[in-house]
Amino acid sequence: MTSKQFHHTRLSVLDLAPIKEGSGAGQSFKDSVELAQHVEKWGFHRYWLAEHHNMPGIASSATSVVIGHIAGATNHIRVGSGGVMLPNHAPIVIAEQFGTLESLYPGRIDLGLGRAPGSDQATAYALRRTLNSSPEDFPLQVEELEDYFNGTARVHAFPGEGLQIPIWLLGSSGFSARLAAEKGLPFAFASHFSPDYTMAALKLYRDNFRPSEALKEPYAMVGVNIIAAETEERAKWLATSQQQQFLSLTRGQPTQLKPPVDNMEEAFTVHEQAAITERLNSEATMIGEPELVKQKLQQFIEKTQANEVIINTQVFDQKDRLRSYEYVAEMMK
Known part of the structure; x- marks a missing residue:
């Protein structure tokens, strides 16, 4: 990869809208607005x-509501879902919600779709009132959603019908990669939490891609974790908040985002430490001072040949989160 190619790779932001320990959702949304305004100024796509x-x-459970809030507080950056879990919803509701967003903020809304319910069975039941639907129904649900936008469904989505809203398929395995290829849609792979299957999924997508009205050539985005700080020591310290979050998820006891700690080894067992270390030491996780992060990011882009990189920076302090994204913006100039 040439330096020019690296510097022309698009950068985007994946905001998990963290609720921090001792805080609440209101502050999370304020932080998200501040982050969105800064990254828009720094050139993120x-x-x-x-x-x-x-x-x-x-x-961000009410995802479309938060998307509207962010879009209303910014000027030109594209805003969207990474993603909406389509099995949780009636497709016509998503068509109407994103049709509303596109009508409010024309030319700026993306609709990224995932097929996993993203929750346990009790939560899935609370969302859908039934467990009869399956992630395997996802292709039919995507087709139904497209019919609402195209105006070819028996029921019509207003607003929504006739609007050109980019649909992305998101995945952490080969299923959505193949479906995105067959439908000629852009594909985003969740390398930030499923790094091992990245190359296989991207190959599956590119090898099977069929041009469509939406897209003439394959377009792939990869997710990465980046925590950049003035020193490697501080970056690793900041990363302990994300490590604690992974730990709580591994134990099935999700918590609010916790502040950094000086010694993570006291928090988990040997097996938990091995699992978390393996995930956070992958090529898709970059923690360190800016030059080290730049080298790792360039290597990952060169390996994946990704058209775009979407960055998750899960740190406790808002100033540190902003500074990390600023470092990334500076290294790509």
Whole structure:
């Protein structure tokens, strides 16, 4: 990869809208607005929020509402879902919600779709009132959603019908990679939490891609974790908040985002430490001072040949989060 190619790779933001220990959702949304306004100024391309439920540390459960809030507080950055878990919803509701967003903020809204329910069975039941639907129904649900936008469904979505809202398929395995290829849609792979299957999924997508009205050539985005700080020691310290979050999820006891700690080894067992270390030491997680992060990011882009990178920076202090994204913006100039 040439330096020019590296510097022309698009950068975007994945905001998990963290609710920090001792704080609440209101402050999370204020932090998200501040982050979105800064990254827009620094040249980031899009800003995505993810749907999670029954998670005390994530504020973006009503994803389309938060997307509207962010879009209303910014001027030109694209805003969207990374993603909406389509099995949780009637497709017509998503068509109407994103049709509303696109009507309010024309040319700026993305609709990223995932097929996992993103929750346990009790939460899935609370969302859907039934467990009869399956992630395997996802292709039919995507097709139904497209029919609402195209105006070819028996029922019509207003607003929504006739609007050109980019649909992305998101995945952490080969299923959505193949479906995105067959439908000629852009594909985003969740390397930030499923790094081992990244290359296989991207190959599956590119090898099977069929041009469509939406997209003539394959377009792939990869997710990464980046925590950049003035020293490697401080970056690793900041990263302990994310490590604690992974630990709580591993134990099935999700918590609010916790402040950094000086010694993570006291917090987990040997097996937990091995699992978390393996995930956070992957190529898709970059923690350190800016030059080290730049080298790792360049290597990852060169390896994946990604058109775009979407960055998750899960740190406790808002100033540290802003500074990390600023470092990344500076290294890509």
